[in-house]
Amino acid sequence: MSRLGPVITLTAGAALAVGLGVASITATPAANTTVAATSNEPPATETAAAAEPSAEPAATAATITPEPTETAEAAPKTIDKADYGGYVRGNGGLIAISTRDGKTIGYFCDGKSEAWFKGNEKDGKITLRGFGAAAVGGTLGGGKATGWLKIGGKKWTFAANTVVKPSGLYRATAQVRGAKLRAGWIVLKRPQGGFTQVGAAFVDEKQLQIPQLNAYQPTAPVPLDDDTTLYPKDVDGFIQEMQ
Known part of the structure; x- marks a missing residue:
């Protein structure tokens, strides 16, 4: 063991x-x-x-x-607000164009004849129509309006720079002895100082002697004659009436 x-x-x-x-x-x-x-x-x-x-x-x-x-972004754009004024080449008259949110008006005057236009602006392009075959077409942008103008079978071109008040377009309407009066003015500041002014007034189809505006206060009332006083409006005051 x-x-x-x-x-x-x-x-x-x-x-x-x-x-x-x-x-x-x-x-x-x-x-x-x-x-x-x-x-x-x-x-x-x-x-x-x-x-x-x-x-x-x-x-x-x-x-x-x-x-x-x-x-x-692809939708057509319109200019919110712009005013242009300049000379019609080969004519000597003035043209003014104003646009507000696409709604656009124009006025031509050489002191003897006049024409009002209305239409629209889209993507900087304008097409305006007046009485009869009168028309304006062109481009807005870059601080300038350029294009063409047709009145009475004649056609001219124009170039108009942007302007600020008191330069611009003015209009007045009134009743004179039961008839409707319309008056229009273009006021442009001259580079050398002072203002250039042209306008026309009509009662129906009769042309009247038009008073000069106060260039520094163009909307100030002006007497047409002993019985009638005109109250000019700037573009913002009448552009809706023109549409």
Whole structure:
């Protein structure tokens, strides 16, 4: 019995050692697998990439949003407010053109004859019509109005710069002995100082001697004769009446 004791002890020790070795071998792969899953970054990236498709609809919606703006920009534009005045080439008369939100009027006068025009402006282009075949066409922009003018079978060209008050177009109407009077003026400031002024007044088809406006206060009342006083208006005061 005393001899078998060490052998049994050694055998038990050997068996224990073998068991610990197997346990160590078995546990090692599990530890390595855990470390690989923790430190391996690509799977996290793949997970994020897999989530990205859910953000694509938002990006698509953002791309579509500007389309209404592009459509609005393509719509015809109009000039909010502008006034022009200048000479008619080869005629000696003056022309004035004023536009407000696309609504546009014009007036020509050389002191002997006159013509009123009305129409519209879109994208800087104007087409205005007057009595009979009278017409004006041209372009507004860059601080200038340029184009052509037709009256009584004759055609001229013009170039008119932008103007500010008191330069510009003025108009007055009144009743004279039961008849309607209309009067129009163009006032232009001269580069060398002072003002150039031309106008005409008619009662029905009869032309009257028109009074001069106060160039520095063109809307001040002016007497036509002993019985009639005219009250000129600037463009903002009568452009709606002309449309």
